[in-house]
Amino acid sequence: MVLIRCYEAADREACRDLWVELTLHHRRIYGVDTIGGEDPGSQFDEHLMAVGPERVWVAELEGAIVGLAGLIIDGTSGEVEPVVVTELRRGAGIGRALVSKVVDEAASLGVRLLSVRPVGRNTSAIQFFRDAGFDVLGHIETFMDLSGEREWVPGETIADRDFKM
Numbered sequence: 001m002v003l004i005r006c007y008e009a010a011d012r013e014a015c016r017d018l019w020v021e022l023t024l025h026h027r028r029i030y031g032v033d034t035i036g037g038e039d040p041g042s043q044f045d046e047h048l049m050a051v052g053p054e055r056v057w058v059a060e061l062e063g064a065i066v067g068l069a070g071l072i073i074d075g076t077s078g079e080v081e082p083v084v085v086t087e088l089r090r091g092a093g094i095g096r097a098l099v100s101k102v103v104d105e106a107a108s109l110g111v112r113l114l115s116v117r118p119v120g121r122n123t124s125a126i127q128f129f130r131d132a133g134f135d136v137l138g139h140i141e142t143f144m145d146l147s148g149e150r151e152w153v154p155g156e157t158i159a160d161r162d163f164k165m
């Protein structure tokens with residue numbers, strides 16, 4: 001049985017590793033190996049410092065940390081960020097359990113609108129969040145790529161218009 005619990009100092013290395021996995025996932029889907037910079041694990045430390053340990057949760061399975069989730073609060077708005085489950089343990093309900101915990105905590109803190117902001121090409125995450133109850137389309141953010149360096153692929157249709165991703 002997976003245990004979802006609040007972050008503790010001893011979890012730091014495991015959480016840094018999970019942040020690296022999150023970065024590798026984004027590098028893979030975009031085919032860009034510079035995403036996340038040279039030390040992506042350090043972004044966990046920055047996140048922890050920004051939100052505080054009481055807004056970070058881990059999934060523990062057989063003594064190992066296999067997942068990580070966080071909650072960013074801004075007034076009565078909240079954002080689930082990040083959510084990552086170690087690759088070998090995906091598809092077993094751990095991500096759903098982490099998100100449920102974050103949703104419960106957000107509700108108990110008086111959050112009225114809770115958001116998630118997966119990147120456009122992270123189709124599996126979009127499906128995961130939609131299936132977890134995020135069924136309202138809030139803002140959309142579109143890019144005009146002035147660098148011309150990235151390769152975009154055909155993406156989604158929103159408001160009857162096609163977007164690359």
Ligand SMILES: CC(C)(COP(=O)(O)OP(=O)(O)OC[C@H]1O[C@@H](n2cnc3c(N)ncnc32)[C@H](O)[C@@H]1OP(=O)(O)O)[C@@H](O)C(=O)NCCC(=O)NCCS
Nearest residue numbers: 083084085090091092093094095096118124125127128131
């Ligand atoms: C997204 C992620 C956190 C989901 O965690 P998980 O433990 O694998 O997900 P769960 O097993 O709890 O899945 C719950 C439900 O989400 C949906 N889902 C999960 N993974 C999915 C996938 N790859 N494609 C489509 N739907 C998916 C399904 O509805 C699933 O329910 P089911 O198993 O009954 O079909 C995990 O795949 C992950 O770490 N991905 C890489 C990092 C990432 O993209 N994080 C989100 C960044 S915003």
